[in-house]
Amino acid sequence: MAEATAHGQVYLRRLRRAQLTLSLAALVAFGAVFGVLPIALDLLPRLQRVRLFTVPLTLWILVVPIPPLFVAIGWLYARRADALDDAFRDVVER
Amino acid sequence: MIALLAVGAVTFGTLGIGAWGVRLVRTTSDLLVASRAVTAWWNAAAISGEYLSAASFLGIAGLEMQIGVAALWQSLGFTAGYLALLLFVAAPLRRFGSYTIPDFAEARLRSPRLRLLAAGIVLVIGGFYLVPQLKGAGLALNVVVGSPYWVGVAVVGAIVTINVAIGGMRGITYVQAFQFWVKVFAISVPAILLLIHLGGLPERAALFGRSLPRAGDHGLVVRRLPVSETVQFPAAERFELNGRTVLVRAGEKLHLSAGSDLRLPAHALVPYATGITPERGTTWARPVGGPGQAAPLFVYSLLIATFLGTMGLPHILVRFYTNPDGHAARHTTVRVLALLSLFYLFPAVYGALGRVLTPQLYLTGQTDDVVLTLPRLAWPGTVGTLLTAVTCAGAFAAFLSTSSGLLVSLAGTISHDVWPRVRHGMSGSVAVRRRQFRSAAAGGMVIPCVLALFAREVDISILVGWAFAIAASTFCPMFVLGIWWTRLTARGAAAGMTLGMLVATAAIFTGLALGEPTAGAGVLLEQPAVVSVPLAFLVMIGVSLRDPRRLDTTDEMLALHAPEGLGLRLADQDLEVVG
Numbered sequence: 001m002a003e004a005t006a007h008g009q010v011y012l013r014r015l016r017r018a019q020l021t022l023s024l025a026a027l028v029a030f031g032a033v034f035g036v037l038p039i040a041l042d043l044l045p046r047l048q049r050v051r052l053f054t055v056p057l058t059l060w061i062l063v064v065p066i067p068p069l070f071v072a073i074g075w076l077y078a079r080r081a082d083a084l085d086d087a088f089r090d091v092v093e094r
Numbered sequence: 095m096i097a098l099l100a101v102g103a104v105t106f107g108t109l110g111i112g113a114w115g116v117r118l119v120r121t122t123s124d125l126l127v128a129s130r131a132v133t134a135w136w137n138a139a140a141i142s143g144e145y146l147s148a149a150s151f152l153g154i155a156g157l158e159m160q161i162g163v164a165a166l167w168q169s170l171g172f173t174a175g176y177l178a179l180l181l182f183v184a185a186p187l188r189r190f191g192s193y194t195i196p197d198f199a200e201a202r203l204r205s206p207r208l209r210l211l212a213a214g215i216v217l218v219i220g221g222f223y224l225v226p227q228l229k230g231a232g233l234a235l236n237v238v239v240g241s242p243y244w245v246g247v248a249v250v251g252a253i254v255t256i257n258v259a260i261g262g263m264r265g266i267t268y269v270q271a272f273q274f275w276v277k278v279f280a281i282s283v284p285a286i287l288l289l290i291h292l293g294g295l296p297e298r299a300a301l302f303g304r305s306l307p308r309a310g311d312h313g314l315v316v317r318r319l320p321v322s323e324t325v326q327f328p329a330a331e332r333f334e335l336n337g338r339t340v341l342v343r344a345g346e347k348l349h350l351s352a353g354s355d356l357r358l359p360a361h362a363l364v365p366y367a368t369g370i371t372p373e374r375g376t377t378w379a380r381p382v383g384g385p386g387q388a389a390p391l392f393v394y395s396l397l398i399a400t401f402l403g404t405m406g407l408p409h410i411l412v413r414f415y416t417n418p419d420g421h422a423a424r425h426t427t428v429r430v431l432a433l434l435s436l437f438y439l440f441p442a443v444y445g446a447l448g449r450v451l452t453p454q455l456y457l458t459g460q461t462d463d464v465v466l467t468l469p470r471l472a473w474p475g476t477v478g479t480l481l482t483a484v485t486c487a488g489a490f491a492a493f494l495s496t497s498s499g500l501l502v503s504l505a506g507t508i509s510h511d512v513w514p515r516v517r518h519g520m521s522g523s524v525a526v527r528r529r530q531f532r533s534a535a536a537g538g539m540v541i542p543c544v545l546a547l548f549a550r551e552v553d554i555s556i557l558v559g560w561a562f563a564i565a566a567s568t569f570c571p572m573f574v575l576g577i578w579w580t581r582l583t584a585r586g587a588a589a590g591m592t593l594g595m596l597v598a599t600a601a602i603f604t605g606l607a608l609g610e611p612t613a614g615a616g617v618l619l620e621q622p623a624v625v626s627v628p629l630a631f632l633v634m635i636g637v638s639l640r641d642p643r644r645l646d647t648t649d650e651m652l653a654l655h656a657p658e659g660l661g662l663r664l665a666d667q668d669l670e671v672v673g
Contacts, residue, residue, distance in 0.1 A: 009648065012651065012652060012655060012656060013651075015655060015656075016578070016651060016655045019655065020578050023181040023182055026177075026181050027178075027181055030174070030177060034170070034174065034397070038167070038381070038382045038390055038393045038394060038397070039382075039390070041381045041382045042382040042383050042390055045380070045383070048376055048377075048379040048380050048381075049376060049379075055446065056163060056378075056379035058163045058379050058380070058381045059163050059166070059379065059442060059446065061381070062163060062166040062167070062170060062381060062442075063166060063169075063438070063439060063442045064439070066170055067170070067173050067431070067434070067435030067438060068435060070173055070174055070176075070177050070431050070435065071428065071431045071432045071435060073177060074176075074177055074180050074427065074428040074431045075428050077180065077181060078180070078424040078425055078427075078428050081185065081424060082421055082424070085420075085421070085657040086657075088656075088657060089657055089659070089660060092660050093660065
């Protein structure tokens with residue numbers, strides 16, 4: 001382990017950077033949808049008058065499709081993050 | 095009566111399990127954190143159970159009644175907060191192994207003084223978050239047994255204090271997990287049954303058209319107004335007040351004393367209490383735009399506060415240590431996202447139904463009551479009464495679990511971080527420390543209870559928004575930078591957190607003093623996160639870069655980021671940081 005330490009540090013820094021890049025990528029994906037949504041809805045006032053099953057469409061938009069999107073982003077992120085950890089394990093154990 | 099029984103069952107169930115849990119609680123670390131190694135689904139349910147508070151259970155629907163669809167940004171923000179937590183905090187923090195936020199502050203930045211600052215902020219956030227829980231309790235007990243507002247605050251304050259003092263963190267993840275399902279049941283079943291009973295949302299102009307909220311086909315009766323109110327009439331009206339016919343002009347304001355009885359004729363426009371702006375159906379359906387809490391600036395500020403504030407809530411973070419490792423912490427958080435998405439489908443139903451079926455809440459100003467009273471008023475008879483009992487019990491589950499979690503964090507911080515500093519050094523025996531924890535629990539409840547008595551007129555959702563704003567302006571930058579940036583120093587973290595907290599609290603109290611201005615940038619006083627969070631980040635980075643003292647963070651980064659099971663980590667050698 002002692003001789004691995006110097007290399008280990010390099011690998012660890014690489015892992016941290018890779019994880020951070022992944023997190024930021026997920027953040028961008030999230031922001032692309034969620035950050036734009038308020039502006040988009042603000043610019044489309046006509047949506048307020050549209051109804052789906054007697055309920056304003058805007059209510060549907062905020063309640064139903066967005067949370068599953070969070071789950072999807074989270075799930076994909078967690079899988080990728082675990083894969084990065086596993087790759088690091090392989091490198092260190094070799 | 096049925097409602098009282100249901101509430102009693104939830105309360106004594108919680109207390110009983112708390113008392114029973116005592117036998118399982120043996121050491122301080124048990125008292126602060128339930129034993130580790132629980133499966134991801136159980137853990138996720140427990141985290142969600144602790145998280146879903148009065149703000150989620152009552153506040154969102156109440157706000158939706160008032161300001162419309164724009165209120166639903168809250169539930170989205172509350173959910174999205176776990177995505178931020180997942181992306182930046184969950185796994186590294188679990189791997190680092192500190193139990194509490196002050197622990198992390200001291201261990202990562204090697205500064206005992208930073209620990210004290212973090213402890214102070216924990217107390218502020220916890221206090222701000224407890225107030226709306228107690229407010230909800232005051233309202234709920236009023237609905238259940240008609241008791242005065244302060245009685246509910248005092249009763250729930252006392253129950254939670256006893257529960258925490260005897261049971262610690264209720265020892266058990268399973269109890270919190272169970273509470274989550276109680277809350278899901280209590281909000282979903284009445285909502286679904288009501289929708290079936292009514293055949294969907296009733297098609298009334300008030301909800302969708304140009305109309306303001308109106309009385310129904312049989313008029314609107316309000317008996318025994320709970321508090322005296324000044325109400326404004328949107329249109330000229332002839333109505334009965336205490337049995338006598340009264341005539342008002344459009345726009346006229348009338349002072350109604352507590353205990354008044356009102357009877358409005360069929361389809362009359364409902365008068366509204368001070369502080370409530372009635373919305374036409376089309377405006378109500380507007381998710382963004384206009385002044386106040388639907389203003390784009392406010393929406394973004396709220397989203398930032400909730401997105402980044404969740405990771406800084408003291409009672410939530412501590413739950414993550416029941417995950418066995420970083421991998422499990424990630425997967426637990428993904429499940430939390432799924433469970434919260436399920437819960438937040440339902441509050442919106444109550445807000446929309448309330449606008450049509452219980453417009454009297456605009457008159458009394460108590461829109462936060464809508465989840466509690468809607469089933470009874472919308473479905474007269476036994477079923478409605480039963481369903482109100484169910485929502486009341488769910489609301490109590492929400493107050494009890496969140497308040498208990500918060501109070502455990504507060505008491506733990508006082509007895510663990512603050513007290514030993516004041517009294518110099520840890521005083522020895524387990525018994526002494528446990529006694530300190532208990533007196534801290536009692537002390538930690540007093541101030542929030544007093545504040546709650548004054549907060550009756552402030553919406554639950556606003557109160558909770560402040561706790562999130564402060565958490566996002568203090569702990570979020572410390573976590574994100576502390577975990578991912580090697581150059582963060584104690585001085586930088588202290589400067590950023592102090593400034594973030596000062597800016598956020600100053601804005602909030604200025605807003606209170608000025609009576610919540612709603613125009614233009616005034617909304618930032620009500621929700622300052624969009625300013626205070628970037629400011630805290632910038633100051634933290636700037637001061638750290640100028641700090642001549644550099645830390646060698648090799649060990650800390652190893653502890654934060656190295657996966658388990660490689661023998662690289664101290665924790666792998668079975669060393670647990672026990673405070």
